[in-house]
Amino acid sequence: MDDFLAARSQMALSLGFHIIYACIGMVMPFFMAVSHYKWIKSKDDRYRQLTKAWSKGVAIFFATGAVSGTMLSFELGLLWPEFMKHAGPIFGMPFSLEGTAFFIEAIALGFYLYGWNRFNPWFHWFTGVVVGVSGLASGILVVSANAWMNSPAGFDFDNGTYSNIDPIAAMFNDAWLFQSIHMTLAAIAATGFAVAGVHAFMILKKKNVDFHTRAFKIAASFGTIAALLQPISGDLSAKDIAVRQPAKLAAMEAHFHTSEKAPLIIGGIPNEETETIDYAIELPGMLSFLAHGDFDQEVTGLDKFAKEDRPPVLVTHFAFQIMVGIGMFMMLLAVIFFLSYWKKQWLDRRWFVKLFALATPLGFIAVEAGWTVTEVGRQPWIIHNVMRTADAVTPMPGIAYSFYIFTAIYLSLTVVVIFLLNRQIKMVPLLYDQPEDKSNH
Amino acid sequence: MAYVVIAYLWLSILLYLILGGADFGAGIIELLTSAKNRIRTRKTLYHAIGPIWEANHMWLIIAIVILFVGFPVIYSEMSTYLHIPLVIMLVGIIARGTAFVFRHYDAIKDDMQWLYNRIFLLSSFVTPFFLGIIAASTISGRIQPDASDFQTAYVFSWFNLFSISVGLFTVSICGFLASVFLIGEADDEADRKRFVNKAIRMNIAAIVCGIIVFIVAEIDKIPLRHWVFGEPLGLIAVQAATVSLAVLWYFIYRGKNMLPRIMAGFQVTMILFAVSYAHFPDFIRLHGGRSLSLLELQAPPKTMEALGWALIIGSVFILPALFYLYYSFQRHEER
Ligand code: HDD
Ligand code: HEM
Ligand code: HEM
Numbered sequence: 001m002d003d004f005l006a007a008r009s010q011m012a013l014s015l016g017f018h019i020i021y022a023c024i025g026m027v028m029p030f031f032m033a034v035s036h037y038k039w040i041k042s043k044d045d046r047y048r049q050l051t052k053a054w055s056k057g058v059a060i061f062f063a064t065g066a067v068s069g070t071m072l073s074f075e076l077g078l079l080w081p082e083f084m085k086h087a088g089p090i091f092g093m094p095f096s097l098e099g100t101a102f103f104i105e106a107i108a109l110g111f112y113l114y115g116w117n118r119f120n121p122w123f124h125w126f127t128g129v130v131v132g133v134s135g136l137a138s139g140i141l142v143v144s145a146n147a148w149m150n151s152p153a154g155f156d157f158d159n160g161t162y163s164n165i166d167p168i169a170a171m172f173n174d175a176w177l178f179q180s181i182h183m184t185l186a187a188i189a190a191t192g193f194a195v196a197g198v199h200a201f202m203i204l205k206k207k208n209v210d211f212h213t214r215a216f217k218i219a220a221s222f223g224t225i226a227a228l229l230q231p232i233s234g235d236l237s238a239k240d241i242a243v244r245q246p247a248k249l250a251a252m253e254a255h256f257h258t259s260e261k262a263p264l265i266i267g268g269i270p271n272e273e274t275e276t277i278d279y280a281i282e283l284p285g286m287l288s289f290l291a292h293g294d295f296d297q298e299v300t301g302l303d304k305f306a307k308e309d310r311p312p313v314l315v316t317h318f319a320f321q322i323m324v325g326i327g328m329f330m331m332l333l334a335v336i337f338f339l340s341y342w343k344k345q346w347l348d349r350r351w352f353v354k355l356f357a358l359a360t361p362l363g364f365i366a367v368e369a370g371w372t373v374t375e376v377g378r379q380p381w382i383i384h385n386v387m388r389t390a391d392a393v394t395p396m397p398g399i400a401y402s403f404y405i406f407t408a409i410y411l412s413l414t415v416v417v418i419f420l421l422n423r424q425i426k427m428v429p430l431l432y433d434q435p436e437d438k439s440n441h
Numbered sequence: 442m443a444y445v446v447i448a449y450l451w452l453s454i455l456l457y458l459i460l461g462g463a464d465f466g467a468g469i470i471e472l473l474t475s476a477k478n479r480i481r482t483r484k485t486l487y488h489a490i491g492p493i494w495e496a497n498h499m500w501l502i503i504a505i506v507i508l509f510v511g512f513p514v515i516y517s518e519m520s521t522y523l524h525i526p527l528v529i530m531l532v533g534i535i536a537r538g539t540a541f542v543f544r545h546y547d548a549i550k551d552d553m554q555w556l557y558n559r560i561f562l563l564s565s566f567v568t569p570f571f572l573g574i575i576a577a578s579t580i581s582g583r584i585q586p587d588a589s590d591f592q593t594a595y596v597f598s599w600f601n602l603f604s605i606s607v608g609l610f611t612v613s614i615c616g617f618l619a620s621v622f623l624i625g626e627a628d629d630e631a632d633r634k635r636f637v638n639k640a641i642r643m644n645i646a647a648i649v650c651g652i653i654v655f656i657v658a659e660i661d662k663i664p665l666r667h668w669v670f671g672e673p674l675g676l677i678a679v680q681a682a683t684v685s686l687a688v689l690w691y692f693i694y695r696g697k698n699m700l701p702r703i704m705a706g707f708q709v710t711m712i713l714f715a716v717s718y719a720h721f722p723d724f725i726r727l728h729g730g731r732s733l734s735l736l737e738l739q740a741p742p743k744t745m746e747a748l749g750w751a752l753i754i755g756s757v758f759i760l761p762a763l764f765y766l767y768y769s770f771q772r773h774e775e776r
Contacts, residue, residue, distance in 0.1 A: 056546055059546060063541070064539055064542070067534055067538040069502075070498070071534075073502060073509070074531055077519070077521075081516075081517035081520055082517070084509055085513050085517040086513070087513075088513030088516065089513055089740030090744070092510030092513075092744065093747055093748070096507070096748055096755075099755065100758060103759045103763075104762065106499055107759070107762045107766050111766060165741040167510075167743060167744045167747045167748075168743075168747060394520075394521055394524065395521065396521060396594075396595055398591075413535070413539060416543060420543060
């Protein structure tokens with residue numbers, strides 16, 4: 001494997017791994033806090049058990065999120081020293097604020113996990129909320145750093161020198177707002193559907209139905225609200241990109257030739273050699289409308305960019321299709337979920353529960369696909385129109401080996417985490433079925 | 442602002458060394474405990490570090506973020522030429538962190554525990570060992586950016602006697618910190634005795650390793666002796682560390698818990714101070730006498746300004762909460 005490819009793959013692997021833990025780590029505390037709130041209010045012991053079960057999940061994910069995040073902050077330098085040398089002082093502001101947010105999160109989690117029966121119940125509850133809020137804040141901050149790579153701001157660049165550096169302006173770059181909104185919604189939707197899905201499985205297996213129904217409702221409420229808003233926010237992002245990164249939009253849509261009344265292409269296999277797309281459904285004018293709000297407007301195609309400035313079309317296009325497809329499906333599920341509040345009996349129907357069980361991994365698949373769109377769609381640039389990824393990579397040879405090592409580690413970690421969660425869920429009947437819960441630690 | 446940022450950098454390295462170090466050391470102590478006492482030690486350890494565990498390791502992240510925002514060139518050079526030990530240290534950090542959580546949160550306690558423990562103990566040793574290697578390599582003058590072959594550029598930059606001896610020294614310091622800390626967490630007299638014994642052995646190990654470090658530095662022509670003993674301030678720091686060691690043992694035999702901990706922390710502070718003061722503002726010494734200075738290679742003024750304020754404001758939020766956390770989970774002091 002060539003070193004440049006290895007470095008890119010290692011970065012993608014680490015981020016793709018971290019993002020899952022980060023999403024769960026920033027959203028699940030809110031589920032836990034809601035359940036905790038219901039327990040304090042209703043004194044229904046099942047909510048206390050649910051809160052405890054979820055807080056263990058949060059602890060596992062927080063720790064894995066923290067170590068994989070620590071990795072990332074080193075990997076930025078290990079893999080992209082040239083990039084960090086110049087970008088560090090410009091886009092570093094969110095990272096230094098993020099440090100504070102993480103710290104607060106870690107402290108609050110210490111209070112929360114070990115604070116049962118020690119503190120005033122509301123103080124204890126509040127520390128749980130702080131875990132969620134600071135997690136969310138750190139998520140938004142990193143995304144703002146990433147948005148800077150898409151939409152560089154806060155410096156002047158000529159002839160390879162970076163001057164007039166203003167880290168605050170870099171943090172509030174043009175892309176940060178839409179990207180943060182979309183990411184936050186994605187985290188909530190993905191985690192909500194995943195957690196709801198796991199509990200739906202348990203309901204289908206008729207295990208502890210009462211306990212799991214409560215859990216399902218909390219998680220699904222979060223997930224579905226976010227899933228309803230997601231396509232709206234995605235559309236805003238796309239309009240934004242049409243202006244800022246037309247090459248990325250063209251790659252997403254496999255839009256090879258600049259044209260007016262540009263068609264929206266659904267599915268299909270783009271061919272980068274012949275600049276055509278096979279087997280696709282085309283909706284005339286829709287792309288112009290989605291990108292610019294006008295059916296007749298011209299949409300820039302890939303032909304406006306030199307070959308070496310184009311992102312990989314195949315990957316970007318597929319990833320985008322996957323994300324949007326899943327997004328539409330999740331929105332549909334959300335509509336069904338809200339209708340079922342009105343048609344009460346649906347909630348107990350097997351087909352309803354099955355649909356949600358089926359959707360367990362979808363949110364996270366969409367998250368991975370979405371990041372692929374953002375990152376691969378930005379290629380060949382590491383900083384859009386400023387620095388090429390190939391110029392940023394470390395001079396050290398043999399990165400392939402480190403890629404193999406990390407792949408092995410991440411794979412085994414994934415296996416262990418799944419194994420652990422599986423055991424955790426298996427233990428639910430034993431731990432929580434008795435009316436009196438004695439395991440109190 | 443540069444001095445504010447450098448102070449925070451120094452402080453977070455120090456706190457990582459003390460708090461994270463004690464945490465690594467706890468694993469090392471467990472490793473060195475006979476099988477029959479291991480479970481007890483593990484319990485004590487868990488009670489002692491459980492709640493504050495995450496927070497202890499945040500200092501490393503803070504230090505790294507300060508480096509890459511405030512001193513990007515230093516961060517890049519370090520990550521390039523010390524790539525290999527950094528990767529090994531990272532693997533250690535991942536393995537340790539996850540094994541620690543897994544062994545506690547696995548809902549079923551069975552043979553998997555054996556595996557988690559193995560990984561935890563091994564990585565508790567490997568991580569600080571490589572941390573020491575990395576720290577030593579930054580000052581040993583072996584990094585050669587203009588080297589033409591792979592070994593000289595990426596291997597001998599850190600793979601040498603001096604770095605390895607500092608690695609061992611770091612491990613023994615971690616063990617010492619942990620055992621002094623655990624003395625105060627002991628449940629009964631017998632446990633306390635065990636930890637005091639551990640502390641004695643770790644102290645001897647640290648002194649032996651320290652002497653080896655000096656000898657190797659002489660052989661490798663690293664002016665360590667001059668840095669530590671040549672400067673009046675460095676000399677005072679070393680003397681203070683020596684005196685505090687005596688005080689520490691006096692308090693341990695008097696049955697005190699808190700004061701020895703403070704003394705142990707103080708010693709580490711003095712050691713770090715003596716070494717870093719001597720070659721301040723250089724952070725990395727390169728081959729051939731060149732060096733990378735914190736003052737010369739700092740980020741542009743606006744960045745330093747913003748970073749400094751972020752750190753100051755951040756610590757206003759963090760420090761009180763952190764103290765409250767440590768305070769709330771201090772079991773023994775109120776007895
Ligand atoms: C649950 C996950 C999920 C779902 C259902 C969707 N997205 Fe998404 N999308 C993401 C998760 C995501 C993401 C992983 O969170 C990304 C990557 C970067 C970012 O900020 O969000 C993203 C990026 C992203 C981008 C690129 C932003 C950039 O590069 O700056 C666009 C244009 C869209 N999305 C558009 C959509 C549309 C039109 C959707 C319609 C249904 C949609 N997304 C559903
Ligand atoms: C967690 C969500 C993220 C995911 C899943 C993700 C995914 C990816 C992927 C797939 C690549 C490889 C692209 C390619 O080489 O074709 C990549 C590259 C990269 N990403 Fe991201 N990314 C994420 C967020 C970020 C953030 C927040 C940053 C930095 C602030 C970042 C920095 C980089 C860098 C430096 C590279 C390597 C250079 C490049 O290939 O462009 N990424 N990422
Ligand atoms: C856009 C993608 C990212 C998101 C949304 C994100 C979000 C988060 C969140 C919420 C956490 C808290 C841990 C938890 O609750 O489980 C976390 C941990 C961490 N992240 Fe990321 N992160 C992203 C990418 C990155 C990148 C690119 C870096 C490195 C430069 C990074 C560095 C860290 C670090 C150091 C931690 C550990 C801090 C702790 O102990 O909580 N993250 N991340």
